[in-house]
Amino acid sequence: MKKIAVIFIINLLFCFASFAQVENSAKTIKKIKTYLTELEKVGFSGSVLVEINGKVAISKGYGFSDKANLIKNKPSTVLCIGSITKQFTATAILKLEMQGKLSTDDKITKYFDNVPIDKSNITIHDLLRHQSGLPSNVGKDYDKISQAEFLDKVMNSKLLFEVGKEFSYSNIGYSLLGMIIEKTSGKTYETYLYDNLWKPAQMEMTGYSRPMFDKSKIAIGYYKDDKIWGKPTDKEWDKTAPYWHLKANGGVLSTTEDMYKWHKALKGENILSKDAKNKLYHPKIRTEENYNEPIYGYGWDVAPTNRNTKRYWHNGSNNIFFADFMIYIDEDVTLIMLSNKSHQTNFDKLNFELSKMIFEKNYKPIIPIADNETNQKYSQNMIEIILSKGIEVGKEIHKKRPANTNILEYILNAKGYDFLSQKNYDKAIDLFIMNIFAFPKSANGFDSLGEAYMNKGDKTLAIKNYEKSLELNPNNGNAKEMLLELRR
Incomplete structure (x- = not known):
């Protein structure tokens, strides 16, 4: 009885402590709004969504999606989410596993011909966790390449380390996963994701080209000196999607509103079962790793906080567009930032700054120096x-x-x-x-x-x-x- 009472008190104190971190939400929201307005003055351009205590506190655009025509960014503005695409790819793989069409323990030899000996032990699990030893890239994002040429380059690349022994971020590993999704589902990558992930989540403004985007809603990408980089859809694509240098590892277009719908959908079990979600965030790890320290899950960086809670996080960038998605799952706090202007390091820590403003009572955020x-x-x-x-x-x-x-x-x-x-x-x-x-x-x-x-x-x-x-x-x-x- 005493043990049960002690556990109850500890849990009660923990819940109270977690609530106390964000209980002055009205004051915190005001501080965040002021901070974001100041960031806009020094060059921030994009859209930000902040959820506090499970409710959307801020959803607003900053700067311009089209500066020449004075079109402002909005929560509905379509921007590139970069490598956050990987969590869609990872979730699709787990969905296929739920459907009995593959296993994360499968070796890639099951899906690809002429796999060389040094790569024959690579599994889907290794690709998901960036522990395959494959290099990051074999070409630039928008370089034109056929699937056969891409596979030839990947299979002839030199491994960085023995399969499964270390971590090295690999975009091409996720492109291989995209191909596996197409092979096992019999659908294009984008169609499978829409049917099984985005449509159930009511995400109608996410994809490569399937949403038939109103082009005026797609943000123009800008260099830091305001010179035009252009829209992702203006770049050379393989008809309806980027070539395999980018496909399935990056380049998906979305809005902060749709990404929030994705967050809400993942909290339930309409897309992934409880067991599949646990595998998404807490997959089998290497012997030298520890769940009490930061690890890379399946398309998510998972880390403990100093409040004994969990943070799920991923970002993505092509040095023009920048995206950052951060979830404090135990504390009902979510931060989504999508930007359409190159900013070096000025705003890439924005969500970390917002986190400190939410969880640290007297924290004063740093306003970056204007990169002008x-x-x-x-x-x-x-x-x-x-x-x-x-x-x-x-x-x-x-x-x-x-x-x-x-x-x-x-x-x-x-x-x-x-x-x-x-x-x-x-x-x-x-x-x-x-x-x-x-x-x-x-x-x-x-x-x-x-x-x-x-x-x-x-x-x-x-x-x-x-x-x-x-x-x-x-x-x-x-x-x-x-x-x-x-x-x-």
Whole structure:
């Protein structure tokens, strides 16, 4: 009886703690709305949906889907979801397994001819978990290629490691899964997904071309300087879908509204059974892995939080469009962001920032520096000053900079790594020091500086900076790994 009472109290406290994280939702929603408005001012363009306590709190577009015609992004705007496509492919495989048409334990030799010996032990499970050893790509997204040519390139590629032994993200592995879906179902990839996933989820604005999209609703992709990249449907496709370099591993078009419908459908059992969903998020893992640490499931990154809850997450990008889908399944919080403008690293952590705003009571989000021509020129000028006149002169000039002008961290970081690759450690260190002078709370800045000192052979300063990076970002796995190595 005492044991039952203790368990009940613990569960009660846990539920209360989880609720307390998001109970001031009205205040949190207001903060998030203000934050997103500020992001729009510094260049964010796309659509965002935020679910808090199981209810949609924000669903809004920002920036333009067509700047020349002043057409704003909306929750109904169609954007590219990139590698989030993989969770559709993974779910379709599990659906076929439920229908008795395949097993995730099947070897690819069952579905493809002329598989070489080194790849003959690859299973569907290995492809789903990126542990096949296959490289990431054998061509560019929109390169024209036949299925036979694609398979020939894949089968003749060199494995990165022995099948099933390690993790290496492989787009071509998911393209093979797409082919298996077509072979076992007798339907095209897109038709099978619509009939078995999207239609049951009431997703009528998701696919490659099947929805017969109103082209005016498809967002134009922009480079960061606002030059036009174009619409995904303007690129060279194999009639109704991209070629196999992209098909089934990326490139599906959708809206934040439809992706939210997908989230709701996955919570039920209309698409996948309870056992199949458990396999989606918690498949068989390698011996060195642990479910209490981040793992890659089937098309999802699954990680524990510091609140003893689970986070399901995946993103996708072609360096123009960017998509991010994050679910805190135990806490009824979902974050969906789709963007149509290249932004380097300015907004790729948006959902992580929103998470902190939701779960950390006093968290103040960081507004990125505007990646505009003024700041690009200023950053390049600062590099020249530091290299010619020294770091201290650079610091003094930076203190007196004009209003609304700042360094773009990624520009100095990239130049620093150029010098690091040339073993010009002192120049790299100066640029990294300037970055942390400008951004003293940048975990990435201290991580880069730690790496530069480590390569130079200054173990003490390397440890100091990696420790600072880890203090700022306790989830920095690279800093943890480097500190272990340095302390040996």
